[in-house]
Amino acid sequence: MIKNLSKKNSSLKILNLLTGRIAISKKVISVILFLFLLITVLFFSCANKSENQEQINSLKSIDYIKQIPGKDDSIPVKIAQKGKVLISYSDCFTCHKEDERSVGPAFKDIAKRYPANKAYIDYLAKKIITGGSRSWGYPVMTPHSELSMDDAKMMVTYILSIK
């Protein structure tokens, strides 16, 4: 009788051990699964990041390539000089530099992109007055509604003269 009981006890122990093992291995499996998921998520987020970086880089290089074809008119020197003075008295240089990008595109690059003719001088003068974004992939240019169309045109004439 006693023998029997101890036999029962030991088989119970074995059973406990077995189920314990199973429980442990379930834990191990879920930990492994979790790690696996974590690694795949990390991997994909990193891959995404470098993709984004590539997109940003290609945007940066596109900025400077997108040259608009068109003919250049001759630029009257006096008007360009007036434009330069108007620009230095306005807030333009807080966001623009002549030959390197800053908050906005470099004036030199704007000159490279647009042909210096009446149509583009009008377009750019309007854009300076109303402000805006989207042409360069930069943030927004604030509007300059206090500027007259004539002054804005002179500014653009100066900018487009820096070829």
Ligand code: HEC
């Ligand atoms: C708050 C910053 C800021 C100020 C101040 C500013 N700009 Fe800009 N400017 C920008 C940004 C940003 C862009 C690019 C906008 C875009 O991507 O369309 C830009 C674009 C331009 C362009 C090109 C527009 C086009 O469509 O290609 C011209 C020309 C220009 N600015 C002239 C001026 C002049 C002249 C002044 C001064 C009266 C001035 N900006 C003041 C930020 C500024």
